[in-house]
Amino acid sequence: MGIQNWSENIVLVELPPEPEINEELKTVIKIVQDKSDCDVVLDFSHVDIVTSSNLSKLLRLRKLLADCGQQLILCSVAPATKGILTVTGLDGVFGLLNDKYAALATLQMVT
Helix, strand or coil, X not given: CEEEEEECCEEEEECCCXXXXXXXXXXXXXXXXXXXXXXXXXXXXXXXXXCHHHHHHHHHXXXXXXXCCCCEEEECCCHHHHHHHHHHXXXXXXXXXXXXXXXXXXXXXXX
């Protein structure tokens, strides 16, 4: 998986499956703390399900970005994870798009 600087202001993260997703999210949070002027796209195409611990990290990441006026978009989210987001009411908190190309295009139109 990996973290890429897609552009000067957009970071694209291809998340690994459990249990590696935990460390990857920690790294992304650190990047956002260090570089507060970037939007983030999280590609969930290799993630089947997220844990409550990782939901907490996603919320923390979203708050960090929102505090800086930046965006977080989740894409390629598996049906099971979408179900979790819907049941918890978080589907309205996170921007969800079908794939990373749609997410990147959305951010590039805004910036």
